[in-house]
Amino acid sequence: MVLSDNIKNMFASFAPETQRAMDRYTSFRVGGSADLLMLPQTVEQVIALVKIAHKAELPVTIIGGGTNILISDNGIRGLVMVLTRLKQKIEQTKPSINTDDESPDQIYLTALAGESLGRLCRYAADAGLTGLAWAAGIPGTIGGAVMMNAGAFGWDMSQIVKQIEILDLATLETMVLPVNDLQFSYRKLALENSIVLKVRLGLTKADTGTVRDEFYRNLKTKQSTQPVSQASAGCFFKNPPGDKSAGFLIEQAGMKRARCNGAMVSDLHANFIVNHGNACAKDILNLAGQVRKRVYEKFGINLKKEVKTIGD
Numbered sequence: 001m002v003l004s005d006n007i008k009n010m011f012a013s014f015a016p017e018t019q020r021a022m023d024r025y026t027s028f029r030v031g032g033s034a035d036l037l038m039l040p041q042t043v044e045q046v047i048a049l050v051k052i053a054h055k056a057e058l059p060v061t062i063i064g065g066g067t068n069i070l071i072s073d074n075g076i077r078g079l080v081m082v083l084t085r086l087k088q089k090i091e092q093t094k095p096s097i098n099t100d101d102e103s104p105d106q107i108y109l110t111a112l113a114g115e116s117l118g119r120l121c122r123y124a125a126d127a128g129l130t131g132l133a134w135a136a137g138i139p140g141t142i143g144g145a146v147m148m149n150a151g152a153f154g155w156d157m158s159q160i161v162k163q164i165e166i167l168d169l170a171t172l173e174t175m176v177l178p179v180n181d182l183q184f185s186y187r188k189l190a191l192e193n194s195i196v197l198k199v200r201l202g203l204t205k206a207d208t209g210t211v212r213d214e215f216y217r218n219l220k221t222k223q224s225t226q227p228v229s230q231a232s233a234g235c236f237f238k239n240p241p242g243d244k245s246a247g248f249l250i251e252q253a254g255m256k257r258a259r260c261n262g263a264m265v266s267d268l269h270a271n272f273i274v275n276h277g278n279a280c281a282k283d284i285l286n287l288a289g290q291v292r293k294r295v296y297e298k299f300g301i302n303l304k305k306e307v308k309t310i311g312d
């Protein structure tokens, strides 16, 4: 979409990015251009930008670290906000008396949505706070981790999130939602049409050495079992119900190392599709379609995408 000068002027004081190619903002390294790209640094900027987009009748797309998304080769229409600069000092507090947290060892960590999950994880390990070491090595932002209910080693975000602050894109109001109002399920938070602005986690005081050991053990496991240095968006498909993982099914269906141009099913972890440098979104989707078909033919199981497809 070509934006009119009038619309461009409405956003001019926020200095939109001049390079709008979205491949730079996703770990898959593919994707066309955004009509309008902003990297806000404060909650106030996010709210102001949403209000202008609302007035200009532009759709708004939110991206965190871009590590669980596949952006279309045709790009994204309207305003795209990448939230990786939306951060401030991580805040550490104790719950006040009369909350429903009974343990005196419970500590809250509060961060803005753009804070890196990796940094929070390290912060917790160095502060001797247990409950987040499972996330060692998961890339992206804390806002994206909450939206995806990211998880590993039997843990996920739903077990440690205490509350979130959101901007409702319909009413343009901010509100604080306690965990009891949040519906988490496997790799999903049921939260439509909203931007996560701030996240509060509840962790527990423990021995620093023990938490650090767990953190590095998990990191090492991830690095040896996943192609972490290649361009991907993590697991492409959700694990289906039952005891067989998507990776196992894909491997048994003979799809390890299957290719479509620059896209390839990883030979280290069959649920990772990697971009060897020259894949486009179409190649990745094409390969994912072949994988899904072969798994269905062999096992009668319909794999569902974990990766979110975004754009035209």
Ligand SMILES: Cc1cc2nc3c(=O)[nH]c(=O)nc-3n(C[C@H](O)[C@H](O)[C@H](O)COP(=O)(O)OP(=O)(O)OC[C@H]3O[C@@H](n4cnc5c(N)ncnc54)[C@H](O)[C@@H]3O)c2cc1C
Binding pocket: 027, 061, 062, 063, 064, 065, 066, 067, 068, 069, 083, 113, 137, 138, 139, 140, 141, 142, 143, 144, 145, 146, 147, 148, 149, 150, 151, 152, 194, 195, 196, 197, 226, 227, 228, 232, 233, 234, 235, 308
């Ligand atoms: C090498 C590798 C390993 C991975 N390992 C794991 C793993 O072990 N476990 C796991 O669960 N995942 C894993 N992932 C996937 C991914 O890292 C997680 O899902 C991560 O939490 C996504 O965060 P993000 O900030 O990158 O979100 P993005 O990919 O930017 O966005 C994901 C979704 O959330 C939305 N979103 C993002 N931020 C906000 C916000 N603030 N408000 C509203 N909506 C928002 C986006 O619109 C999109 O729909 C891995 C990925 C890679 C590349």
